[in-house]
Amino acid sequence: xxxxxxxxxxxxxxTGQRVTxxxxxxxxxLSVYWYQQSLDQGLQFLIQYYNGEERAKGxxxxxxxxxxxxxxHSELNLSSLELGDSALYFCASSGREGSDQPxxxxxxxxxxxx
Amino acid sequence: ExxxxxxxxxxxxxxxxxxxxxxxxxxxGLRGLFWYRQDPGKGPEFLFTLYSAGEEKxxxxxxxxxxxxxxxxxxxxPKPEDSATYLCAVQAPGNQFYFGTGTSLTVIP
Numbered sequence: 001x002x003x004x005x006x007x008x009x010x011x012x013x014x015t016g017q018r019v020t021x022x023x024x025x026x027x028x029x030l031s032v033y034w035y036q037q038s039l040d041q042g043l044q045f046l047i048q049y050y051n052g053e054e055r056a057k058g059x060x061x062x063x064x065x066x067x068x069x070x071x072x073h074s075e076l077n078l079s080s081l082e083l084g085d086s087a088l089y090f091c092a093s094s095g096r097e098g099s100d101q102p103x104x105x106x107x108x109x110x111x112x113x114x
Numbered sequence: 115e116x117x118x119x120x121x122x123x124x125x126x127x128x129x130x131x132x133x134x135x136x137x138x139x140x141x142x143g144l145r146g147l148f149w150y151r152q153d154p155g156k157g158p159e160f161l162f163t164l165y166s167a168g169e170e171k172x173x174x175x176x177x178x179x180x181x182x183x184x185x186x187x188x189x190x191x192p193k194p195e196d197s198a199t200y201l202c203a204v205q206a207p208g209n210q211f212y213f214g215t216g217t218s219l220t221v222i223p
Binding site for chain 2: 108
């Protein structure tokens with residue numbers, strides 16, 4: 001058990017809808033990262049937050065947004081959903097921003113768009 | 115363009131048959147290279163971090179090495195429980211993270 005909790009585990013919705021994925025980092029971790037994993041691609045880095053502030057942005061679509069709250073949990077909001085957004089979405093956390101801090105991953109949210 | 119390539123895509127080994135997985139990268143200004151293990155239905159599990167060419171890290175039957183443009187994950191005398199997908203990731207300047215698509219390892223008893 002990595003200590004990172006993601007909810008829900010599965011989510012099924014339709015095109016055009018909006019969903020929110022939630023992540024609780026390991027106790028004491030300040031950094032949260034979001035990734036998308038599709039069948040034909042590796043993990044794609046979306047965005048990083050550190051102690052409530054956005055720190056780095058990867059290949060995140062404009063339809064997607066995220067935030068980190070004062071209690072350090074994070075939410076990833078996906079709107080105007082398209083079939084191609086079907087994927088596994090992972091959250092990871094680490095203690096500090098430095099590269100000497102490994103990321104610990106949750107078990108993901110599987111999003112299916114019908 | 116920053117890129118991480120892993121090979122082979124899939125590898126089948128007999129129990130006890132040692133081998134190596136490769137991760138090559140084109141990232142400039144590498145801040146760190148990470149190896150993860152991912153089991154079906156689970157998130158990646160951290161194995162190693164390497165920072166500079168020549169560095170090596172070991173854990174049980176696994177040993178990771180780093181050169182200027184690639185990293186190897188050596189698996190010595192693997193067991194069936196080592197079967198998993200092994201992911202390589204690099205951290206570039208600006209806190210960007212790039213993952214390879216992984217090597218799916220199957221160890222046959």
